[in-house]
Amino acid sequence: MLGPMSNPYFNAGVIIGGERFLGRKRQIRRIQERLLGDRGYASAAVIGLPKIGKSSLVQKAILDDADELAKARKIIAVRLEVGTMNSFGHLLTDLVRETTGKLIEFGHITEAIQRQSAEALEAGPNQQWYEVHTFFRLLKKAGIRVICVLDEFDAGRYTLKDNPQSFHALRELASSTEFKIGLVLVSKRDLGEICRQAGHPSDYWANVLKVLDLGPFAEDDLEEYFASLANAGIVCNPALRAEIVRLSGAHPFILDQAACEAWAATSEKEKFTALQWSATIGRLPPNLLRQIVGVLQDGPGLEKLCHIIFQRGINQSKEDIESFIRYGLIVRAANGKLRPFAPSLPEFLRDGVNEATFGNITARQPTSPLREDPGPTKLQGPFQLDCSEGKLRAANGRQTARIPSKFLLVLEAMLKTESGRYGSLKTLLSYTEVAAHYTKGLVQDTPSEEDDERKKLKQAIADSEEDPYLKKKAQQFKRGFAVWLKRWNIAIKDVVLCDRHDGAYRMGHSWDDPPTFYASEASLFTTDHKTLERLAAPKTGKTKIHSPDCDHAED
Numbered sequence: 001m002l003g004p005m006s007n008p009y010f011n012a013g014v015i016i017g018g019e020r021f022l023g024r025k026r027q028i029r030r031i032q033e034r035l036l037g038d039r040g041y042a043s044a045a046v047i048g049l050p051k052i053g054k055s056s057l058v059q060k061a062i063l064d065d066a067d068e069l070a071k072a073r074k075i076i077a078v079r080l081e082v083g084t085m086n087s088f089g090h091l092l093t094d095l096v097r098e099t100t101g102k103l104i105e106f107g108h109i110t111e112a113i114q115r116q117s118a119e120a121l122e123a124g125p126n127q128q129w130y131e132v133h134t135f136f137r138l139l140k141k142a143g144i145r146v147i148c149v150l151d152e153f154d155a156g157r158y159t160l161k162d163n164p165q166s167f168h169a170l171r172e173l174a175s176s177t178e179f180k181i182g183l184v185l186v187s188k189r190d191l192g193e194i195c196r197q198a199g200h201p202s203d204y205w206a207n208v209l210k211v212l213d214l215g216p217f218a219e220d221d222l223e224e225y226f227a228s229l230a231n232a233g234i235v236c237n238p239a240l241r242a243e244i245v246r247l248s249g250a251h252p253f254i255l256d257q258a259a260c261e262a263w264a265a266t267s268e269k270e271k272f273t274a275l276q277w278s279a280t281i282g283r284l285p286p287n288l289l290r291q292i293v294g295v296l297q298d299g300p301g302l303e304k305l306c307h308i309i310f311q312r313g314i315n316q317s318k319e320d321i322e323s324f325i326r327y328g329l330i331v332r333a334a335n336g337k338l339r340p341f342a343p344s345l346p347e348f349l350r351d352g353v354n355e356a357t358f359g360n361i362t363a364r365q366p367t368s369p370l371r372e373d374p375g376p377t378k379l380q381g382p383f384q385l386d387c388s389e390g391k392l393r394a395a396n397g398r399q400t401a402r403i404p405s406k407f408l409l410v411l412e413a414m415l416k417t418e419s420g421r422y423g424s425l426k427t428l429l430s431y432t433e434v435a436a437h438y439t440k441g442l443v444q445d446t447p448s449e450e451d452d453e454r455k456k457l458k459q460a461i462a463d464s465e466e467d468p469y470l471k472k473k474a475q476q477f478k479r480g481f482a483v484w485l486k487r488w489n490i491a492i493k494d495v496v497l498c499d500r501h502d503g504a505y506r507m508g509h510s511w512d513d514p515p516t517f518y519a520s521e522a523s524l525f526t527t528d529h530k531t532l533e534r535l536a537a538p539k540t541g542k543t544k545i546h547s548p549d550c551d552h553a554e555d
Contacts, residue, residue, distance in 0.1 A: 007267070008232050009260035013051070013253065017059035022228055022252075023221025024057055027212060031061040034210055035147055035182045036075065043174035043183040045153075045191060045206070048214030049328050050291040051253035054186045057214060058149050062184070070106040076139075077147040078102060083155035088166035089125055091150075091159065092132045096120045099139075099146055113138050129169060136179035147182040148173075154189050154295075157197040164200035171205040185209060188295050197298065215328025216250035216341055225255055234262050240274050243389070247281045247402075249342025254284045278390060278402055279444055285344040292329070293348075305329060308338065309346050347401050385411055392490075400490075405441035407481045413437050435473035 011020065034044045046054045062069075062077050069075040078098040085091050100117040103109040116138055120131040139146060150156075160166040174183040187194065191211070192203030217225065226241055236244065248254040258280045262272040296302035304320050308330060321338070324330040331341050340346050384393045390408050393399040403411070413433065439457075443450045460469035 007260060007263050008228075009256055009263055012256040012260040015059050016053075016056045016256075017064045021056060021060040023217055023224045024053070024060070024214075025220065027057055027214065028061045030212060031058065031184070035062060035184065036069070041145060041147075041180075041182045043185075043209045045185040045187065045209040045211045046214055047187050047190065047211060047327075049216075049251070050188055050295065051251070051288055052214050052216070052328065053252045054188075054214055055151055058151075058184055058186060062147060063149065067106075070102060070108075073145075074108055074143055075145045075147060076102045076106075076108070077149070079149040079151055081151050082159055083152045085155075085159050088160055088163055088169070089128055091166075092128060093121060095148055096132060096135055099148075103139075103144070108142070108144055110142065113142065133172070133176070133179045136173070136181055140179055145182065147184065149184045149186065151186045153185040153187040153191075154194060156194050160198045160200075162199045164202075167195055167198075167200055167202070167205040171208055175208040183209065189298065193299055213326040213328075215326065217252055217255070218250075221252075222250060225252075225259075229259060229262070232259075232263055232266075234259070234266050234272065240277065243274065244277055244281065247278060247343065248284075249340075249345070251288070251342065253288060254281060254342075257284050274388060275390065279405055282344070282402055282404075285342060286348065289345060289348045306349055309340055309349065343401055400485075404484065405444040406438050407441065407477065407484060409437040409441040409444075410434055410477055410481075431471050431474035434477050435470040438473055438477040 008020070031044060031046075035041050046058060048054050058079075063079060066077040069077060076099055078095070080091065080094055080098065082091065085094065096117055100109070100114070103113065113135070116131070116135045120128065120135045123131040136146065170183065173179070173181050185191065190203075191206040191209070192201075195202055195205065222241075222245060226236060229236060244255070244258070248258065258277065261280050262277065265272045265276065293302060296305060305324060308321060308324060321330065325332060329341055329345070330338050333339055385391075386393050386399070390402045390405075391399045392403065439453055443453060457466075457469070460466045
């Protein structure tokens with residue numbers, strides 16, 4: 001019996017090669033020209049954001065074909081993880097050992113090479129470097145080319161610490177006419193910064209390496225990505241494609257993880273909607289951005305990035321700006337203006353600028369951020385709820401980021417059509433209804449919370465504390481949404497009011513200059529007809545409290 005179909009994106013997040021690898025045709029060609037040329041070879045460094053696909057790129061460009069290269073061209077390719085080593089001597093030992101193993105495997109070993117390998121592996125600290133480069137001299141004379149991929153070279157900050165000779169030795173390995181090998185360094189950090197943190201402030205040693213900056217997907221890479229989705233049965237129209245790219249910043253890790261979830265839903269005959277794409281992508285950036293911030297915090301990079309994003313690059317050097325563009329954190333739009341690679345980046349940094357971990361950045365308040373929201377400028381109502389994007393749009397056209405589902409579902413419920421008026425804000429929601437929609441959205445935002453929410457509700461019912469529990473949930477909505485709105489200087493009373501005499505929630509007060517369409521005295525409205533029709537669909541007269549096991553309802 002055949003098992004279930006395998007998710008083609010099952011290994012999202014790990015090193016990927018073979019047919020699963022998407023895009024990067026230009027970068028593959030550049031690496032292969034540098035390392036695998038018939039007339040000679042040199043060394044390279046692949047530098048880019050965390051999870052941007054650096055290791056996968058090298059896997060695809062070189063290591064996927066390692067066996068064929070060894071058999072047909074006497075090119076021995078090995079990969080070492082610098083983070084697993086405790087010294088430069090350890091690195092050299094592993095390099096000789098791995099290379100010797102490949103020589104034996106593919107029949108390229110000779111007695112002299114075998115003997116010199118043993119000498120290099122047994123040598124003490126003072127003799128090791130001599131024996132190692134003698135080993136590679138013999139290989140070069142035998143017409144054997146060695147390519148060594150040093151992955152996670154960032155760990156060199158510790159592995160090579162207080163040993164400046166190690167950096168010069170790497171330069172010699174990559175450039176000597178007598179014993180040269182092809183080095184490929186894979187790193188999240190600038191090579192000079194790694195050297196500085198290791199106690200040797202010089203980047204002269206790295207001049208022999210051709211640096212390849214790897215950023216988010218380009219247009220041709222994205223075409224290949226969406227073609228892959230289509231082949232997997234996941235069809236995205238142009239508008240959805242544009243939104244996926246905008247939210248993800250074209251970051252391969254985010255795109256791949258989202259594709260994995262989209263396929264899982266599609267394989268169960270469910271349509272993966274635009275809102276689901278948005279919610280899925282919205283959950284992914286925080287962990288990734290924490291890694292990016294961790295890299296930038298090692299030096300002045302974080303403060304520089306905040307200046308560029310929040311102060312539009314004022315007093316920031318052109319060199320710094322171009323560096324972040326190459327790194328993929330900043331994008332120069334067609335009109336020449338700078339913007340973050342993804343809308344989630346400024347929001348993440350804005351949350352962080354009030355934390356002590358960001359040091360003296362806290363002393364500078366952002367002034368004119370390169371983001372979708374207007375920062376300190378107060379957003380004025382009336383507010384239109386863009387249901388397709390899940391955003392609040394102010395009267396001046398500025399908008400917030402996507403509203404978390406735990407708040408968005410409550411707002412949508414408040415826009416139910418009543419008395420024949422589109423988007424009327426006369427709707428009252430009881431605290432029971434608010435709790436139901438809030439909890440449902442909470443689980444959508446964080447699926448791992450589902451079991452916990454189920455247990456809490458069942459326990460409240462068992463303890464005859466259901467009413468206080470639901471009131472508490474409604475208050476959580478109001479407090480949480482108030483905190484979220486504060487980022488855009490919106491007071492929750494301008495959007496949602498609590499009617500104290502009956503415990504219901506309703507929309508905000510009337511505005512002096514209300515919109516002339518779809519709402520008469522509204523502080524929040526929508527022009528999304530499909531959403532309004534869905535919200536206006538006949539109800540059973542009961543509001544279900546979200547819980548997988550409990551079909552409790554209010555009459």
